[in-house]
Amino acid sequence: MANSLVGKNLEEMREIVAQLGGSNFRATQIYNGIYLKSCKSFDEMTDLPKAFREQLNEQYVLSDVILKDKQVSSDGTMKFLFELSDGNLTEAVLMRFDNRANLTACISSQVGCPMGCAFCATAKLGFKRSLKTDEILKQIYLIQADTGLKVTNIVFMGQGEPLLNLDNVLPAIDRLREDFKIGSRRITVSTCGIIPGIRKLAEIKFQPTVAISLHSPNHEVRKSVMPVETKYPIKDVIDELRKLTVVTGRRVTIEYILIKGLNDSPKEAKELCELISKLKCNVNLILYNENEYCSYKKPDRNAVLKFKCIVEASGKKVTVRLERGADIDAACGQLSSKYSENSKK
Ligand code: SF4
Numbered sequence: 001m002a003n004s005l006v007g008k009n010l011e012e013m014r015e016i017v018a019q020l021g022g023s024n025f026r027a028t029q030i031y032n033g034i035y036l037k038s039c040k041s042f043d044e045m046t047d048l049p050k051a052f053r054e055q056l057n058e059q060y061v062l063s064d065v066i067l068k069d070k071q072v073s074s075d076g077t078m079k080f081l082f083e084l085s086d087g088n089l090t091e092a093v094l095m096r097f098d099n100r101a102n103l104t105a106c107i108s109s110q111v112g113c114p115m116g117c118a119f120c121a122t123a124k125l126g127f128k129r130s131l132k133t134d135e136i137l138k139q140i141y142l143i144q145a146d147t148g149l150k151v152t153n154i155v156f157m158g159q160g161e162p163l164l165n166l167d168n169v170l171p172a173i174d175r176l177r178e179d180f181k182i183g184s185r186r187i188t189v190s191t192c193g194i195i196p197g198i199r200k201l202a203e204i205k206f207q208p209t210v211a212i213s214l215h216s217p218n219h220e221v222r223k224s225v226m227p228v229e230t231k232y233p234i235k236d237v238i239d240e241l242r243k244l245t246v247v248t249g250r251r252v253t254i255e256y257i258l259i260k261g262l263n264d265s266p267k268e269a270k271e272l273c274e275l276i277s278k279l280k281c282n283v284n285l286i287l288y289n290e291n292e293y294c295s296y297k298k299p300d301r302n303a304v305l306k307f308k309c310i311v312e313a314s315g316k317k318v319t320v321r322l323e324r325g326a327d328i329d330a331a332c333g334q335l336s337s338k339y340s341e342n343s344k345k
Pocket of ligand 1: 113114115116117120121122123158159160161192213
């Protein structure tokens, strides 16, 4: 496979183009063709001379990650399945919320996930490997090239635990800011609670939003669905997050998937209020996205409203995430599962 150019910064692009006998100006044209115009091919970069495009076609490809499948929901949510150069698959979701111009891409940081959360379709895939920096970026490029739309917000909430792949995720975030022009405040990294990773973020005064997949304030309940709780209990994680907010000045987002009969009771809502009372945070309640790979159910509307009221009464800002892509395989891991012979049990 020829070398691929998506993921290269301007300086790297200049070096490559110089080797082909081209000027810095030509490098900027290719750079803009990728990051500003999301051209699908060198031939779409019509500001480049034809002979130079041919030279590029002979020696390079734009992306060695390819779009393998795409599903579009009736609400506009799109799910993308990507094939990596080694044949592994990973996925991303593009969401547009009513009345907002923002386009949020939920991207992956790994192929599969090693964390084994019981309610997660990705966990059923097992863990294959971490994504490299350019593979993370190629997800955004391919989404923009396919749709012709500009992604404005990024959430690392697809396959994988981003804090286990900080060596590639942190450089990818730098490139998202510099090359894709997506500001720190529009980037969210979600973790299930990897304490060494949170400490690393504090060390570098990380400015994007950090979200914690909390899902139960109760040690026993959380442990029963999230094995990470055994190693990093949520109380300790919250302590680390508190330290993080002190050095970054940023608010943490609490992600709480409400699952019927598991964690949606008023008792758990009160326990949650207590746990996060001293943490500078907002709370995002998410209705469980039912899927054929896990037997958990979506909560009743009344339970959601009650839970929300209790947490709001404690003084926290609470949002309930709108359900997106219910008619497609929008839950993380579902689309890859369809392509994986071994994922169904
Ligand atoms: S919920 Fe997140 S951390 Fe847990 S298994 Fe799924 S992808 Fe991994």
